[in-house]
Amino acid sequence: xxxxxxxxxxxxxxxxEMRRDSRVIVLGEDVGRxxxxxxxxxxxxxxxxxxxxxxxxxxxxxxxxxxxxxxxxGLRPIAEIQFTxxxxxxxxxxxxxxxRHHYGTNGxxxxxxxxxxxxxxxxxxxxxxxxxxxxxxxxxxxxxxVCPSTPYDAKGLLKSAIRDDDPVLxxxxxxxYRTVRGEVPDEDYTIPIGVADVKREGRDLSVFSYGLTLHxxxxxxEALAKEGIQVEVVDLRTxxxxxxxxxxxxxxxxxxxxxxxxxxxxxxxxxxxxALLADAGFTYLDAPIKRLCGPDVPAMxxxxxxxxxxxxxxxKIIDAMRHLARY
Amino acid sequence: xxxxxxTASIAPGKHRSLGLNPEDLLDMYYKMVLTRVLDQRxxxxxxxxxxxxxxxxxxxxxxxxxxxxxxDRSRDIFFTFYRDLCALLTLGVTxxxxxxxxxxxxxxxxxxxxxxxxxxxYPQYRIINLxxxxxxxxxxxxxxxxxAKIRKEPTVVIVFxxxxxxxxxxxxxxxxxxxxxxxxxxxxxxxxxWAISVPQHKQMAVPDVALRAQGYGMPGVxxxxxxxxxxxxxxxxxxxxxxxxxxxxxxxxxxxxLMPHTSDDDDRRYRPRxxxxxxxxxxxxxxxxxxxxxxxxxxxSQDTAIWARAQKEVDEATEFAxxxxxxxxxxxxxxxxxxxxxxxxx
Ligand SMILES: Cc1ncc(C[n+]2csc(CCOP(=O)(O)OP(=O)(O)O)c2C)c(N)n1
Numbered sequence: 001x002x003x004x005x006x007x008x009x010x011x012x013x014x015x016x017e018m019r020r021d022s023r024v025i026v027l028g029e030d031v032g033r034x035x036x037x038x039x040x041x042x043x044x045x046x047x048x049x050x051x052x053x054x055x056x057x058x059x060x061x062x063x064x065x066x067x068x069x070x071x072x073x074g075l076r077p078i079a080e081i082q083f084t085x086x087x088x089x090x091x092x093x094x095x096x097x098x099x100r101h102h103y104g105t106n107g108x109x110x111x112x113x114x115x116x117x118x119x120x121x122x123x124x125x126x127x128x129x130x131x132x133x134x135x136x137x138x139x140x141x142x143x144x145x146v147c148p149s150t151p152y153d154a155k156g157l158l159k160s161a162i163r164d165d166d167p168v169l170x171x172x173x174x175x176x177y178r179t180v181r182g183e184v185p186d187e188d189y190t191i192p193i194g195v196a197d198v199k200r201e202g203r204d205l206s207v208f209s210y211g212l213t214l215h216x217x218x219x220x221x222e223a224l225a226k227e228g229i230q231v232e233v234v235d236l237r238t239x240x241x242x243x244x245x246x247x248x249x250x251x252x253x254x255x256x257x258x259x260x261x262x263x264x265x266x267x268x269x270x271x272x273x274x275a276l277l278a279d280a281g282f283t284y285l286d287a288p289i290k291r292l293c294g295p296d297v298p299a300m301x302x303x304x305x306x307x308x309x310x311x312x313x314x315x316k317i318i319d320a321m322r323h324l325a326r327y
Numbered sequence: 328x329x330x331x332x333x334t335a336s337i338a339p340g341k342h343r344s345l346g347l348n349p350e351d352l353l354d355m356y357y358k359m360v361l362t363r364v365l366d367q368r369x370x371x372x373x374x375x376x377x378x379x380x381x382x383x384x385x386x387x388x389x390x391x392x393x394x395x396x397x398x399d400r401s402r403d404i405f406f407t408f409y410r411d412l413c414a415l416l417t418l419g420v421t422x423x424x425x426x427x428x429x430x431x432x433x434x435x436x437x438x439x440x441x442x443x444x445x446x447x448x449y450p451q452y453r454i455i456n457l458x459x460x461x462x463x464x465x466x467x468x469x470x471x472x473x474x475a476k477i478r479k480e481p482t483v484v485i486v487f488x489x490x491x492x493x494x495x496x497x498x499x500x501x502x503x504x505x506x507x508x509x510x511x512x513x514x515x516x517x518x519x520x521w522a523i524s525v526p527q528h529k530q531m532a533v534p535d536v537a538l539r540a541q542g543y544g545m546p547g548v549x550x551x552x553x554x555x556x557x558x559x560x561x562x563x564x565x566x567x568x569x570x571x572x573x574x575x576x577x578x579x580x581x582x583x584x585l586m587p588h589t590s591d592d593d594d595r596r597y598r599p600r601x602x603x604x605x606x607x608x609x610x611x612x613x614x615x616x617x618x619x620x621x622x623x624x625x626x627x628s629q630d631t632a633i634w635a636r637a638q639k640e641v642d643e644a645t646e647f648a649x650x651x652x653x654x655x656x657x658x659x660x661x662x663x664x665x666x667x668x669x670x671x672x673x
Contacts, residue, residue, distance in 0.1 A: 057503055071470075100458070164666045
């Protein structure tokens, strides 16, 4: 085992998969000589050459369109959308097209592409370098949406995504890239898409989160443990499809549920988790289902005070947990 | 702009310079006739309430048969769009299969009747037509050509589209990338001067789509789309260049739309009748028939027999598809994922 950052784990996953399978290519803006703006593909062009590490023109829709077409003709492309804030031009290709092709052809073709995209705030990114978008994409049948939070999960899930025959949207929280470290096995491993992970066990209430806020939830749970409140923290890891089994099992045990995410509240992942619990988990519940999410404003603003005000921070999460525990 | 393209007859003896024999020509002619007969049949079935929608190929047959004939049908990839019935039939799809699609019946090969007729894939013929979104096929076709190049396959991709599609942003993204990487792809525009009701002069500020090729570093060629032999010649030259590493070509076939946009459209609202009459003078079937007769390849009685044969084939196919069942409703949820997720989930 070695200790790695999230970005290192992601780089390792791609490098190992490219060594293992010559059908894997990467394409995107600045992924070549520059190695990607976050250095996710650093050194790749020297190892794999220009044919497999493709610097595309600055045209996001085509990056995904090209990936789909290459996948239809035998390759397994990894497309990088440099920042999630610039993901909107690809919506037609990813949602309108890729997510529908397997179904639309009655199972005759599949679209094994991964779209990687750095997302999220608390990086002083302002409105156009802080966005979260999983709330939009998790609505779409035919598309898998993964949001890892640790180096171990990021590596294992990215390998699964590359080997998966469906289009996978892989959101990487920018703030976790270099701030979150963790042990990663040296040998090859994968983590199944669609399976959540209980990151901390507890009996008093369940908290569901993913990405950066997952770490805030773990800090908050640690703080509450000192007050004698045992919080179970579930990392959803994949937001589409949701692991309903793990979600229900946790609330069956605790009777209380809080969902925390940075993406906007309304119609977000938390809404679906709430609906699931209200339906299939109704008899387990001892308290109202609570959500602590980014507010319904277009994105996290640039000013540090506004950034803090937007974010479900550890302090806000502690308050929400304490409140719910006492209900 | 708006010049009426040629109605002149096809130059005598042209097929010989292309190395085509009379059987080839009669085969091409049959595909065109079969397309027209099938097209008229499904239009009638639409009026009878048996076919939900038809997008007619009438007027485009010459361009499609010529383009497909020019390709290597054993290995090239064909990204077609909704108006390409003649291309599909030329590639090997049968009227029976098409009618299963028009009537949305079980056993339809390309999408299992999940999509409009002629949409989906036909892997055996390497036909790909994955959506109804105008222009969305462009970058995918280029991606397939990129994969062919990376995999060092001698495949050439041809992607078909209308004049309206050339206004989509992704159309330009596609040509730009193909030009940069000199990919083995042919961009084949079937310019019928109309995008539903919008005429060409409201779609673009240039008289020819082909002029845009210069901006993407590739040759652009205008060809008379009602002359299948001229289309074949131009497409063949372009395909050879692409196969030999010479990069992409933008081909613009000037064709005519002889019917409303689809069975849901009433073109009297926007299309002057004189425009339609001028278009009819360029019917590719009439022109090719005149050529074949002039060359002594087709007699009057042979011609009658060819139309009768097409009628019979379409009659049989109609009866077959009419009797076929609709897809089983229990299949609605099938094929959501190619790789099942770790847990069932939602
Ligand atoms: C992106 C998109 N916008 C609008 C439509 C509706 N629509 C279908 S066909 C069409 C016109 C297309 O014209 P053109 O590309 O010239 O092809 P033609 O039908 O004339 O052969 C339109 C507007 C669509 N299917 N997709």
